[in-house]
Structures are given as structure tokens and as C-alpha cells.
Amino acid sequence: MKSKENSSEKKNDSDFIESLTKGVLSNNTSILGKAITLVESERREHQKLANTLLEKCITHRADSIRIGVTGVPGVGKSTFIEAFGKLFINDGKKLAVLTVDPSSSMTKGSILGDKTRMEALSKNPNAFIRPSASGGSLGGVARKTQETIILLEAAGYDTIIIETVGVGQSETAVREMVDFFLLLKLPGAGDELQGIKRGVMEMADAIAINKADGDNIKSAELAATEFKRALHLFAPKASGWTPEVFTCSALKNKGLKEILSCIKNYVAQNRESGFFERARQHQNKNWFKRHLENSLLKDFHENPEISNSLEQLENQVVKGEITPFMAAERLLKTYRDI
Amino acid sequence: MKSKENSSEKKNDSDFIESLTKGVLSNNTSILGKAITLVESERREHQKLANTLLEKCITHRADSIRIGVTGVPGVGKSTFIEAFGKLFINDGKKLAVLTVDPSSSMTKGSILGDKTRMEALSKNPNAFIRPSASGGSLGGVARKTQETIILLEAAGYDTIIIETVGVGQSETAVREMVDFFLLLKLPGAGDELQGIKRGVMEMADAIAINKADGDNIKSAELAATEFKRALHLFAPKASGWTPEVFTCSALKNKGLKEILSCIKNYVAQNRESGFFERARQHQNKNWFKRHLENSLLKDFHENPEISNSLEQLENQVVKGEITPFMAAERLLKTYRDI
Missing domain, CATH: 3.40.50.300 (P-loop containing nucleotide triphosphate hydrolases)
Structure with a gap:
């Protein structure tokens, strides 16, 4: 776990993204391959970097x-x-x-x-x-x-x-x-x-x-x-x-x-x-919706406070000590209050 | 929209739930029918009442x-x-x-x-x-x-x-x-x-x-x-x-x-x-998970600040002015900050 996110780390990250972006835009296939690997990574810190890279690439x-x-x-x-x-x-x-x-x-x-x-x-x-x-x-x-x-x-x-x-x-x-x-x-x-x-x-x-x-x-x-x-x-x-x-x-x-x-x-x-453009726009819209909902669920489940409480509440639900409704309400409140 | 939620309204709600609970537990079929209608309602204020009712019923x-x-x-x-x-x-x-x-x-x-x-x-x-x-x-x-x-x-x-x-x-x-x-x-x-x-x-x-x-x-x-x-x-x-x-x-x-x-x-x-009980527990667990994720998505989409921003950002995504990733990140931040 990172103890702090200091400015030199941020600088390193932004240099890294800068070099990836340049490599992709100039079609350096070795760098392109690395960029795809970054995008494919499931690790949270990689995904943040990947999002920045994609943001830079999407307009080109x-x-x-x-x-x-x-x-x-x-x-x-x-x-x-x-x-x-x-x-x-x-x-x-x-x-x-x-x-x-x-x-x-x-x-x-x-x-x-x-x-x-x-x-x-x-x-x-x-x-x-x-x-x-x-x-x-x-x-x-x-x-x-x-x-x-x-x-x-x-x-x-x-x-x-x-x-x-x-x-x-x-x-x-x-x-x-x-x-x-x-x-x-x-x-x-x-x-x-x-x-x-x-x-x-x-x-x-x-x-x-x-x-x-x-x-x-x-x-x-x-x-x-x-x-x-x-x-x-x-x-x-x-x-x-x-x-x-x-x-x-x-x-x-x-x-x-x-x-x-x-x-x-x-x-x-x-x-x-005009169908070509309309179909692309429709695809973008659907893609955005899917990405948004997945991101929300991911953010929720990856939160350590949530996953702790979730495990406890799940056991209580299974034993019938609490209803799924009350348990869900509590978890949502926890999530919003974090 | 409710201007305020004062104590007399809360009193009314709790009386209402109390009478529904009594009716359900005594199998008054007319009240049971009304209770099911409440549970089936998609309205947010009804769902809150329904959750309280269900909480009272689940132990009986x-x-x-x-x-x-x-x-x-x-x-x-x-x-x-x-x-x-x-x-x-x-x-x-x-x-x-x-x-x-x-x-x-x-x-x-x-x-x-x-x-x-x-x-x-x-x-x-x-x-x-x-x-x-x-x-x-x-x-x-x-x-x-x-x-x-x-x-x-x-x-x-x-x-x-x-x-x-x-x-x-x-x-x-x-x-x-x-x-x-x-x-x-x-x-x-x-x-x-x-x-x-x-x-x-x-x-x-x-x-x-x-x-x-x-x-x-x-x-x-x-x-x-x-x-x-x-x-x-x-x-x-x-x-x-x-x-x-x-x-x-x-x-x-x-x-x-x-x-x-x-x-x-x-x-x-x-x-x-013991399979009977185990299967029920397994069903409860799955049910809880589905309910939790649905509640989260519902809470997100029903938030007026979110739905406003969502519409604007969606248009920008469709026009290619912003990536789905950045748009989703912004919406999640808005949601967590509300």
C-alpha cells in the first residue's frame, strides 16, 4: 500500500503517461503494446493511469x-x-x-x-x-x-x-x-x-x-x-x-x-x-452507461470499509438476524458517509 | 416535493405501518392486499415505508x-x-x-x-x-x-x-x-x-x-x-x-x-x-447481493444532481467532447460528495 502520494510520484506518473501517449500517437508498436497491457490491467492504480492515457488519446x-x-x-x-x-x-x-x-x-x-x-x-x-x-x-x-x-x-x-x-x-x-x-x-x-x-x-x-x-x-x-x-x-x-x-x-x-x-x-x-454517425453515437451512449454502472459497483465493492461491513451483514442476513433491505440501507449510508 | 419532514408526518407514517403490520400478521386479506401494493410501488417514499413494514414482518x-x-x-x-x-x-x-x-x-x-x-x-x-x-x-x-x-x-x-x-x-x-x-x-x-x-x-x-x-x-x-x-x-x-x-x-x-x-x-x-436450510441461506445471500446492487444503482440514478449531470455529460460523451471514463469519474465524485 502507498503510504503517501507525493508530488514526485505524481511527476513520475505524468511522465510515464506522457511517454506512453507519445509512443501511441507515433505508432511505436512496442509502446502501443505496453499501453494496451496497461488498459487491460485490473489493478486500481493502473486503471487510473489508463484513464488519463485514454483521455489524451481519444481526441487523436x-x-x-x-x-x-x-x-x-x-x-x-x-x-x-x-x-x-x-x-x-x-x-x-x-x-x-x-x-x-x-x-x-x-x-x-x-x-x-x-x-x-x-x-x-x-x-x-x-x-x-x-x-x-x-x-x-x-x-x-x-x-x-x-x-x-x-x-x-x-x-x-x-x-x-x-x-x-x-x-x-x-x-x-x-x-x-x-x-x-x-x-x-x-x-x-x-x-x-x-x-x-x-x-x-x-x-x-x-x-x-x-x-x-x-x-x-x-x-x-x-x-x-x-x-x-x-x-x-x-x-x-x-x-x-x-x-x-x-x-x-x-x-x-x-x-x-x-x-x-x-x-x-x-x-x-x-x-x-447519417446512419453511420448515429449508430456510433448510440454505441457511445450505451458504452458510457455500462462503464458508469460498472465503475460505481466497482468503487463500492473495492472500498475496504464496505467490504468489511458487507461480510458481517451478509452473515447476519443469511442467519435471518437482519433483512436484506435494512442491511443494504446501512451499507449505502456507510458508502455515502465515507 | 415535501418541504419538510416534521414529527407529525413521521407519526402518521409510523401509525400507518403499525396498522399495516397488525393487519398482515392477523391475516386481514384486505390489508394484506394493500401491503403487497405498497411493496410493489416504485415510488421512493412508498419503498421506505415498505422496507419498514418488511422489517417488522420478517421475524414473524x-x-x-x-x-x-x-x-x-x-x-x-x-x-x-x-x-x-x-x-x-x-x-x-x-x-x-x-x-x-x-x-x-x-x-x-x-x-x-x-x-x-x-x-x-x-x-x-x-x-x-x-x-x-x-x-x-x-x-x-x-x-x-x-x-x-x-x-x-x-x-x-x-x-x-x-x-x-x-x-x-x-x-x-x-x-x-x-x-x-x-x-x-x-x-x-x-x-x-x-x-x-x-x-x-x-x-x-x-x-x-x-x-x-x-x-x-x-x-x-x-x-x-x-x-x-x-x-x-x-x-x-x-x-x-x-x-x-x-x-x-x-x-x-x-x-x-x-x-x-x-x-x-x-x-x-x-x-x-440439512440441504433445505442451506439452500434457503444460499438464496438469501444471492438475494441480498442483488438487492444491494440494485439499491445502489437506484439511489445513484434517482439522485437529482446526478441525473442532471448525467444528461449533460452523456451529450458530451456522444459528441466526443469528453471520454466515458472522465465523465464517469466526475459523476462518481459528485455522487460521493453530495
């Missing part, structure tokens, strides 16, 4: 496009992003790739995997690959991802791809932070449509049937037809956009340019209509 | 059994509870029936329906039927239901049935407040098992195939066999209890006594093992 952001890519394990997300990402770089863009995978700390799979994934892309000077933050709750991972996006955009990355596993609720979290949401599927429509989550399809701005090569071409086209039909059953999107369905082979580098054009059209159309 | 509670009953619309929950409830009353019990249905404000269906439902039961002096609280969020409805249970037990009801529609997440909320969870199903297992939510089946302590009468008897028995088989696939329950499967016809009053015996066995076995 590149005008970016944020793309979410989801699909079940085995659909070929990494291969797809490696091949698809190159198109953006060839187009003169600076690309950053993030992963949102709250399950990774459990499965451990992606930790080893990440090192060898997207090898060509990770060597490209105009690409920055950052594997998943360490597990934790979906809320925590999502928050850190949103904060990391600020740093990446401040470093000049104008194309952000956020990859997520098509399991659980991480799609919803990612949908809330991107402009365009791409769902990757495997060939073989019949079985696929059975298992698909309606909610994920509803979120998609485009569906791409990957691995449409060799013997799979026919079944991929069949799947595409079925998905087109299925998409008609959904209500029209608020943006007025009609989701498109593609077949592609990331491995054979086929069908990717069409998806890139689709995204460009989408962005142009939505910038024109 | 009957030693109750709380039973959750769920099933899809059309499974015959009302008819079942009407017939099943009579068994408890014939057994010398005092029965209260509550409904948790966060959707009722949207569908409007149950409002008219509730008036004519459980007619015989509602005329019985040992039964108390309270239809769903007015819509709202599931969290709100669940909280009010939990508080209403305190009043009912203080009024001497020793059997509480909580009915919920088998849609959405209300089952999980109800499971958290009952000792025994009964899932009602319709005959016709093949289709049924397809559509059933695994999570709901996992929560069930017993499954009853209702409407097992006339032409349905065979398909009900078939369904029962399939459910028995399916239940074997789940992990054993923490209580050591093996869920049972029944067929019944609430309409023809058949098969209900067997379900009653099952519940009695369950309670006896779990009281013996």
Missing part, C-alpha cells in the same frame, strides 16, 4: 471502420482475417486485429494458437495483431476491447477487425462496438440452418460461406441460397441495409474482394444517410 | 414450503394450480399463489384472464391468490415477488406456489426463490423434447405431463418415458435428489396426489440432510 483518433467477424470454431476465422486483411493493406489502409474471447482462459487453446496465427499479417508493418485479453468475464473483456480500440485509432489504425468466437453472448458485445458485422459459415446449409442462432443471423450485415473450394463449392452455393432465403424472413434493418450473402475461400483467396466491396458500399451508404 | 414468518410451477402457455398451469392447491388446503395448509410474468404488461392477456382464473380457489378462506405485479423488468418483478413472500409468510401462509410462464428467463428468477421446482409439460414427447430448453429441465425437481386424459393418455405416458430417459443425462443434483416424472390430469383431478407425496418426500429428505 483516426477516422476508422470497425468490422466484427464471427463464426463457430473451425469455420476458418484466422485464415479468413489473414487473407481478407491483406486486401485492406493493399488498399493503403492500416489494419489492427483484436480478439474477443472470454472463454480463452478456460480452454487455453488460443494461447498457443495465437502465436502461430496470422503469421504473414503479423509481419506486415501496416498490420497490428493483438490476441485476446486474458479471459475474465465477457463484460470485462468487452470493456477492455473498447478501450483498446481508442488506442489503436489514436495510433492511426483506420481499419479495425474484431474477431470473436461464435459461442455465447460475445457476438452481442462485439456487435455493440463495430460498424459492420460479418458472419462466417461453413458449407452444408441443411444442417447449418438448424443449429444457427437466430439472434446472430439478425445481427449480421453480411454472411460469407467460407471454405467454398474443391468438393465444397456446390454445397457452399446451396448454403448461400438457403441463407438468402432465411434472411428475407427477418425484419428490415434500421439502417435500411439489406444483408448480403457470399461464398468465399480464404485459403484459395477467392471471393474476398466482393466482400470488401460490400463493406465499402455499406459504409458509403450509411455515411450518406 | 411461517415455516413455509415454496413451490415454483412453470410450463409453456397452454399447458394448463391455472387449472393445475387450482386442483393441486386444494390438496394442500384439504391437508390443513394455508395456500398463497403468486404469478411472476414480466411479459403480462405487453400481452395484456393475463389481466383479463386473472379475474376468472382459479375461481374456486380464490373463494376459499384458506387460499390467497395474487395476480402478477404490473409488468416491468424481470428483475423488478422478481424483487417484488420475493418481498411479497415475506408478507404472505408473516400472514401465516405456509404453502406458497409461484407460477411463471415457461418463456424467457423468469424460470431462473423463480428457481432462486423456491424450494421445489415443478415443470409442467404437454403429452407428445417427440416434438416436445426437441423444443425444450435444457436449462429449464435441469432446474426441475419433478416433471408432470399434464392433460393426460382421454385420447392423450398414451402419448402422455410415452412422453413420461422419454423425459425419464432424458433426465438421466443430467448431472446429479447438489441435494442428491433424483427428479421424478409424473403424468396427471388437473381437469380430471388425476395423478395429483402422487405429486404432492413427491414434494413431501423431497422436503422431508432435504430437511433431514
